Amino acid sequence: MEKLVVIGGGAAGMSASSRARRLKPQMEIEVFEATKMVSHAPCGIPYFIEGLFDDENLFMTYTPQFFIENRKINVRINTRVTEIDLSSRVVYAEGKDGKMKSEYDYLVISTGSKPKRLPSEGNDRVFYIHHPAEAVSLRQKLWSLNTIAIIGGGILGVEAAEALTQRDKKVLLIHRGEYLLNKSLDQELGKVITDRISRDVELRLGEKVIEIKQGGRLIITDKGKYEVDGTIVAIGVEPNVDLVKDKIQLGTTGAIKVDEYMRTNYREVYSAGDNTESVNIVTGKPYWVPFAPVANKMGYVAGSNIGGEPMKFPGVVNTQITKYKEYYIGRVGLQEEEAKKYGFHPVSATITGKTRARYYPGAKDIHVKVIADEETKRILGAQIVGEEEVLGRIDMMAAAIMKGFTIEDTFFIEMGYLPAISRVWDPVIVAIRKIMED
């Protein structure tokens, strides 16, 4: 009987195994997961810290039991794969039941990402927000502290700042960039959100952390020293390729290189999720996007191919969405500087509009930036910050960017209009019209 082994029971791993199961009801499928959770959602950790829910089981879409009983997927939790022998197609693992070995016909590597670390002298109060299996103890520790430093002003840093200020913690956020979310937003919109967050959080921008001392109670930067009760490090993630880095071909991004079928350089070995490289649809170049919908779809594609239904993953456009209190923050495609680096000639427009008709109560500001290429007229990127209906507009732009819509194509997208939630000239269309007319 054919056998599939999956390493890592997160979004990608469970999507791959579920899809393969559906297509090959007879196949033997075994999933190794180092923690106690599968099909879990790291995305929920900030909201758990905020106190919006208390049951850690809610992190899991389905329990291990569900997969074992309903999908006949042999899920082994608390079991870490320690080695892969690619030539004899064997995986070695270690769990509370001791060591084991498992042969495979197909292998999916879906070990996710891991947080980048900072050197620290002691670490009893240095925290990384990463795996839901650690959320309960992480939250317990954070809730017991008063002043907390967050190092890093990317999405995770901002989400941590939201959670902690909602818990009435005093937050110090130290960020290397000149404004928050600078890897997601250009300066115009980055400023909007930086200003907002600066009302709740002590910000140190353009500042580089040199060392963490006293187990997380002292932070030394290139500009000063800060005493806090504990430190969250949120300086980014990197593909977790520990198991395979010397064995399987990696791409230029450091993630596992795959073809469109999610196959590595070993025909029977697939890779999916945060540990996997992709192609940026705008540039055609290798790219790496560690977000959940991409991980799920990569897993689905790997599972389809293993299941005998060929499917290609088309690549990514780097859609991102986050929030800070009343603000939603979305972006897709390339930022302006990134576009230049890839050889485009970006033109852009940034506007501030409203979310509802002028006569409809409760209209909010919405800030939109659209970036296009002067030569090909293609849309390269979009960024939106606002209090309502941000995500849908970003999703629309994702569709547009994925299929190479021009400025004019996008202008003519027949966006719906209802006074209660939109404008007859939608803010996105207004930004595009501005590029068109300039």
Place this chain on the structure above:
Amino acid sequence: MEKLVVIGGGAAGMSASSRARRLKPQMEIEVFEATKMVSHAPCGIPYFIEGLFDDENLFMTYTPQFFIENRKINVRINTRVTEIDLSSRVVYAEGKDGKMKSEYDYLVISTGSKPKRLPSEGNDRVFYIHHPAEAVSLRQKLWSLNTIAIIGGGILGVEAAEALTQRDKKVLLIHRGEYLLNKSLDQELGKVITDRISRDVELRLGEKVIEIKQGGRLIITDKGKYEVDGTIVAIGVEPNVDLVKDKIQLGTTGAIKVDEYMRTNYREVYSAGDNTESVNIVTGKPYWVPFAPVANKMGYVAGSNIGGEPMKFPGVVNTQITKYKEYYIGRVGLQEEEAKKYGFHPVSATITGKTRARYYPGAKDIHVKVIADEETKRILGAQIVGEEEVLGRIDMMAAAIMKGFTIEDTFFIEMGYLPAISRVWDPVIVAIRKIMED
């Protein structure tokens, strides 16, 4: 000096004249508008009736004075065009300053739509919700009544029902179709919204009005008689082509036929807005869509071409969005039966999902139907009913449908995921996946 005359100062007319002005600063531009308002928003009338705002000036994006002073557009309000002489290029009008005549080099016909009427014996309490210039007196009358019948269960009927029930009126809604919004939604989602509205409104479905009597106080249908205090007729609109119907070529939809440049069969005569026919992008066939964003863009295109910057209008996909209390209701593309009529072989999936991650508080149901063509695999239509983030998803599907996305293309749209406002497998993607897997 070149002169542009525009008939009708609504969305289409003011977009056309503003765009032409921008491109040709020297051109003489004259707009004739039968009412006292220009660049007005009929879309706001239901919310005015609901009492969400009181200042009728808010119906206008800009005042006549603004156009006269800031854009040098000679707006003549309260002046109705009574005749057009197409061979000598003259327009005849009548206003409070008496009769006048105006020669043109370019003409834009943007007279909008008009409500379909029902025969009635007397009409002091028969109401049509159509022009913002009549909103104040309409509201005054409606507010003085207790029991009000609405004839017609389309978008306008539903919006009127929302407004009136919010004002605590007793509402009887008589509709010919078997469920509400049957021209917008297929049965699955139509049922959801019909059930919701039936909690507030007395519904008579599958019932045909034969006559209105006693000036709107008595309604005779094929199934009964109803005594009410007044009657709103909302059985649909039709293109207002009164001025030109014997002179200018109309299309099969009854609206004015134009080419991609919005030109009628007279080279110098353009048509834009609700009085204008378009092409359905999905079918390639003539189609008629009376909604504000389309009217605005048609006007913009006409104005661009008159201004010497050639631009083509690509056609429509019939994006619609409305609301009823907590529900937003959106659709785009073809309904399933319509798709069959046009020779497609529709396959579809309808699902009920949630708007937020299972652990995030406040998740609401969201109902999604997606329709695709079995042969070409193209997406033909989408319908969504839910309490959050409906419009953005519809806008995304509008983009997809306009550019012929296949089922798989749409599956791979990289929709963003944030637990607070979406699902990692977005409900739209779940519906598409269902089509794909079936």
